[in-house]
Amino acid sequence: MEALEGKLSPRTTIPKEEDRPQAYEESKRGGWITIPFITGSMMGLSIAAAGWASNLIVFSITEFNVKSITATKISNVALGCSNLFPLASAIIADSFFGSFPVVCFFAFVSLLGMIMFTLMATIHTLRPAPCAIGSYTCETPSNLQYAVLYMTLTLASLGLGGTRFTISTMGAQQLDKNKDQATFFGWYYLTLYVANIISFTAIIYIQDSVSWGLGFALCALANAIGLASLVLGKRLYRQVKPKGSPFMSIARVLVAAIRKRKASGTFGSQDYYYSGATQILKMEDSSSTKRFRFLNRAALKTESDKQSDGSYARSWSLCTMEEVEDLKSVLKIMPLWSAGLSSCTAIGIFSSLTILQALTMDRHLGSHFKIPAASFLVFNLLGTTISIFLIDHFLLPTWQILTRRSMTPLQRIGIGHVISILAFVGSALIETRRLNVIRAHKLRGQPGMIVPMSALWLALPLVLIGVGEGFYVPGSVLYYQEFPESLKSTSTAIVSLVIGIGLYLSTAIMDLIDRTTEWLPDNINDGRLDYVYWVLVAMAVVNFGYFLICAKLFKYQREEDHDHGPSGLAHS
Template identity: 70%
Template sequence: MEGAESSRHSERELYALTTPNEEAEQASNESKQGGWITFPFITGTLFGLSLVAGGWASNLIVYLITEYNVKSITATKIFNVVQGSNCLFPVAGAIIADSFLGSFPVVAFFAFVSLLGMIMFTITATIQSLRPPGCAVGSHTCETPSNLQYGVLYMTLLLASLGLGGTRFTIATMGAGQFDKPNDQATFFNWYFSALYFANAISFTAIVYIQDNVSWGLGFGICVIANAISLVLFVLGKRFYRQVKPNGSPFTSIARVMVAAIRKRKILKTSGRQDYYFGFTEASKMEDNLPTKSFRFLNLAALKTQGDRQLNGLCTRSWKLCTVEEVEDLKTLIRIIPLWSTGIFLGISIGIFSSLVTLQALTMDRHLGPHFKIPAGTFLLFNLLATAISILIIDRFLLPTWRNLARRTLTPLQRIGIGHIINIFGFVGAALIESKRLHVARTHHLMSQPSLAVSMSALWLVVPLGVVGIGEGFHFPGSVGLYYQEFPKSLKSTSTAMVSLLLAIGLYLSPAITSLVDRSTGWLPNNINDGRLDNVYWMLAVIGAVNFGYFLICAKMFKYQNVEDHNGPSGLAS
């Protein structure tokens, strides 16, 4: 035991000796940068890029149907794949920035890529040869795009999605990194989400209106100008930014644990504290703790053997030996994966719902007064507003009221569970409204006339959009709070991207689900007046109920690692 203690002290001394002496000087230089002087540059850039992203993504289905003669259900599939990319690419961009390049070069490069994408959008909207000849929506004689036209369109979508992905999360991380005080960071995030929602609101209304009623080229041209201004503004603030040095990929340690455990699978396990490797920095904190008994196979990765790499007689981390902390970090991820997976269906259902709502709006009366017609792409704004308003009400009113009445806080798992339930009710409401719409269409004999609007106000769609948005206001912040609270320290920045990752998976899967439903049931023809969209929504509600049961099982089995803020081992049990 004395030998083990002496070894650990030697490890800490070695770590201290290997620390560069220039760190103090570097910290002094960094302290002169950052702070609120960077705020207008970063927030202005975020606002402009968010305006651009909303300007092309929110009205994409209408653009594909009206300008490229793409069939309505095919347009929803393309839209969901693009939306999935818009959720997946930010995760990749955040990992690249945090692990390898740093935030500034990533944001600058991908803001330029976004600019190229918007230029391509403007070109496709203004040069007729890049689109098929126009024809009436729903006509069976419309000419489909050529391979060249599809190729240019897909390249444009790829550039625009990459531009969004490399900037959306990365600029948030960079902005928070300019501040040292948690209160300042919290204030920045408040402004971040305010700018994000405000920019999207402008995109979903003003830019979409210009695209639908004035010119697609002008609408995309405004996005080009906004993107160019954002890029210039971001680069101009370079000398004020605090540059945070990337620390390497945290996923490497996860891979090392798995590889090391497999390589040592034939070694007999022992239980002595001296047999496990705690590393240089965490020895004093973890010296009284052995690896937990769950997933025991992974404990082999931290077991010291004679063949492990050594430096001055001391073991060092390698692909054969990991620290106990790294092993426990991987176990934490494994424990939370089942809960995380319950959100994948939510991503699928949201993808299907948001795309089909746009198709419904195209077939309904969208007039607001005698002279104004709401663009179909604008209706998704109601979902966004419901989410934003519900988050504000939950944080400012519901949570404090719950704490006062119940003498305990509403746990992340409880917020997620409430979100699941509300979303089910949202799909039930969508099914009932669609049943009414189909009844009106049949009464007026519009089944074979998709170009004629049903005499039913499209404002009815605001009801299910609002309910689903409220459900998202419970579910997604609860999920972010759970992942940030429970994820290992090395993965804290990545934890906030886990919601975007599950949305990406859900949105990628939604076209496959849509195709399966179409082939199996015939509920989703090109003319939705001939289909049964209401049955699709009933299906989403039923599967959502089954998924909620799966969530309850996962929540019951889950135990918080940070239990000081909770009254029981499970949020639903407390």
């Protein structure tokens, strides 16, 4: 305001508040003053989400009498939904309502889910009667109780999926400079990690050791505070009007290309529809037009596309070459994207089985404190957090000094794959040792018995998985760098989509193993989890080979940004 007044002459009068145009008012909004409200909301919503998601397996087994393997399937489906929905949420925000209304709505949906969890934990008729330890005849949930559980999980999953990534986009929209946006994303991930640590430790401990009802009530309170923090900043937020989803242009390219599939002949640049003359020169110099040539037909001008005044306009029959090239950029990255599916599938199975293992092992620290089974996942989070810090501050500078080259995103992802393989091997060996202890103490066939082996053994593969994610997750910036400009805002949702599909696949694979083998009985002490882990090792090795092939064939959009040339890891 002071800068504006300095440019006005003494005779110039500033319009009254009510006379100022809406655009002027909008220009005053946004900036760093909005970030405390957004990060406060993110903190509350994340504590609530992690509070139910991380302990869902234990809740299903202990409070709903669900069999252990079934509980892992329920958990993976719920978490898969929460990771698939961010893409739909991004499309809804971009196309129709904007980020703020969408985040507010789904934060309220999440609150309803937390209230339902609290009611389930406190009202005895909403869950089956408690099951005695070691009993083979536990009361199964009724259809009504299952319906309440699934409705609760639906509300909680949609609430998580509709807020987690959309709120990050909303935060970035408040800032103009790239440097400020990068700083915000740093605070965003720090808030996410801190919230998860609070839930993995304090909230889970209260749920397991004090009261499930109190634990979920605290989640509901955190959710309510997060929603209130978001709403309190409403007058300060910069509201970005919906501009339509970029995915609609992708759909139009596919439809237009199919409609003109029978077009034949040799066509020059003058036969295609461009948004401007400068773009024609760029396209002629680009080799990308030679890839996926079939899609070029979507921009082919025909007589039927000509309007009454002789001009052309975008439609479901005619797209610009820029839109065609955007789709080609997405198709180019898809093989590498698909290489992440197997990794997410294996990690989904690994995380679920680790909780089941922890439930059967000695979790005491000293004579008075017992670590909740789901809290072991905090070792994964700590491994990721610490490794990211060490990689950025020590490994990458050392790598650049020794090789005189920077580490490419593909190299980081590849190293993450290798470390994950080592983690799965470690899990298989630890499970083999656990089964040997079971045989030595003759505990097979005795449900509910605790194996005299410290559950802290499980921390090692969890930390290794975290270290692998420390390499893999920052390497996923590749998606942001390589996606077309029109899809930048939804590139993070694409990463979430990989996780969601991977969790659904993990459920399908566990169901297949459960149906075709005897490795996964309800009492895992009678099963062969070590065989399952060796299957994960085989999957990870095959997937790593597939990733190397994709990396070898991949070409960066801007070669000068990466010293290793087109194949990244393949040249390392």
